[in-house]
Amino acid sequence: MATKTKKVSITAMDKAISENIARVTTIEWCGLEIEVTRMIPFNEAVVLIENAAAACFANEDSSYMPYVLWPALRAGIIEAYTNITMPSNPEKIYAFAYADGLYDKILANVNGAQIDDIISATIEMVKAAVDSKTSAISKEMSDIHSYLENLDSGLSDVLSGVGSDDLKKLISAVNNGALDEDKVVKAYLDTYKE
Secondary structure, eight states: OOOOOOOOOHHHHHHHHHHHHHHHHEEEEETTEEEEESOHHHHHHHHHHHHHHHBOTTTTTTBBBBGGGHHHHHHHHHHBBBBBOOOSHHHHHHHTTTTHHHHHHHHSSOOHHHHHHHHHHHHHOOOOOOOHHHHHHHHHHHHHHHHHHHHHHHHHTTTTTOOOOHHHHHHHHHHTTTOOHHHHHHHHHHHOOO
């Protein structure tokens, strides 16, 4: 006769997980007592990932700044897992992120699987954003290329019966201001009405 496996209840799991998330260790670093949370809740992990990924793109033009990824990740991990208040100044954030031994002491006291997943998800999010921007640029370049090909074809049709002397006269007239723009537009519109 098969033995029946005793199932662990959802309530028991919730309690155990809550105790694990709430577990805080105090570490000493450079004479400071720093509280380190073993595991952060999902919503805080998502915010950390999104903020670190977003930091890799300049606000002005969304250009990719790969050199920001690791300082942003380290600073985000320090802020999310400890009671350290991060500064807003980028130079100070960088100094906090690379303070000698601090990050390593924090990592030694947190859930390694969660940190690995946060780092992987951030890298994947950045790669997806870069790929998306690359695709958008590629499409824009393709559109520009098509436009220029159409322009070239259209200009070839328009200028097919015009000789080089006529073009020189036209360019000279445009440069000298002797060309009446209203007449040119009217002639152009008359041509396309026919």
